[in-house]
Amino acid sequence: MRDTDLSVELCGIRLRTPFVLAAGVLGTTAALLERVARRGAGAVTAKSCSVRPRRGHPNPTVLPWEGGLINAVGLANPGAAAMVGILADARRRLAPLGVPLIASVFAEEAGGFGEVVRILEEAEPDLYEVNISCPNVAEELGMPFAADPVQAARATAAVRAATRRPVIVKLSPNVADICAVGRAVVDAGADALAAINTLGPGMLIDIRARTPVLANRMGGLSGPAVRPVAVRCVYELSRAVPVPIIGMGGVTTGEDAVEMIMAGATAVGVGSAFYQRGMGALEAMAAEMRAFMQEQGFGCVSEMRGLAHGA
């Protein structure tokens, strides 16, 4: 039997496994980023960060429901200056593990994306991810940039101008034509795409309390319920743009991850699965993926990429 190699290459950087810790899940501290890296991640993404600190929404902010999770954390973060310390500490811890660090950034207006990246440069993250797609703060921040190809390209260009490191732009599924946005940000200098951010927004109402359960009333959906939407987005994007894609949304098992890769993803983001499967989620998924590859005779991950598109 051939050895199965789970490593992949993303923007010229080797990842030990295709699994990338999704932004906003467990990535709040250097110790947590290290813990996830030790438990099977190929790369880890820190919590999205803005120039100034944000308290986020009051609780409840994250709730489990039968399809996965719904959240409106409201992009709570300690601000870029404090994030420099967290990222620098995380880098020191990750370096010996060979796990690259992705810094996720967002801003209130397009120019702000450049400002936050300029501050974070001091921490020397391996890659940036530009979060133009959080649906939970629309009331405060206006429509997410991901809804409009022109705005999305502006935010991307601002980051592109502020760093030479690889730039990933994270797209929203909540748009009429995700490929139009994908093309616009690639034209503006994105080296890779991540898709998808949370779906919706959605709402859950407690019928006895007679009120929405999330304090923000609405929030983004993630987990198994969104997987088919995510797979479709990755499939379409991989035909529309020539850059690598981190496919995410509901990936819970190693076979779900294979599905993303066959849709065209280069790496696979994992967030909500940590709720269902705990800290061992990525190790379990790696074992499942390896078993599938052995069963089907694949030696490395790239052999599976895009297979669903046919010859």
Add this chain to the structure above:
Amino acid sequence: MAPSVHLTGRVVRVEPAGHRGVTIVSDVPLSARPGQFVMLWVPRMDEKPFSLVADSPLTLAVVPVGPVTGRLQRLQPGDPLYVRGPLGRGFSLDGKRPLLVAGGSGAAPLAFLASRLAETGREVTVALGARSADELLLVERYQAAGARLWITTEDGSAGERGLVVSVAERLLANGGCDRVYACGPVPMLERVAALCRLYGVPGEASYEAYMRCGIGVCGSCDRGDGLLVCRDGPVFGL
């Protein structure tokens, strides 16, 4: 599946807990281990973690420190209650001759543990401390569980004057305890951990942290070492 994230029930009884806190007895049926907690939702306000004082029916002890805990003081019998849980990892029930060390609102989860351990025939010793008599919680519950109870207050207004850790040290020095269970402020837990090492007795403690999700996703409750209080804990080995 019911379109409901929270379990719903009603307040059955509200009893004073110390001079400022309340013990809330509800009709929510729950099956939990001592040390587990619930996220208690006050609709249109907030959702916060609280340890269980008893599981079936769900009982909580709440000390007022801010908006949510303040609101909970004013609950009346018949008011609805919304909880998510039980969550987290509770205490082991391994102590044959357990010593429980409770400081302040740390009395809540240990009261549950005391009755669970007593139910299975264990002789339970409790060192219960607070700043003053009016901040002592759940004394009656420890008495009802038949625990050997040692009370301390920092100002001497009830029981012995001093720190609960000093009593714990004396009890450990006397020997006879094979496991320590603690809950209280972090400095207290650190001193209890040192005592456990000194006397070679295994210990477990319930920690607190600021929480959002309560289910190991958001990363708000890192204890400082990458361990999540909501999911890896709130009970950790000392």
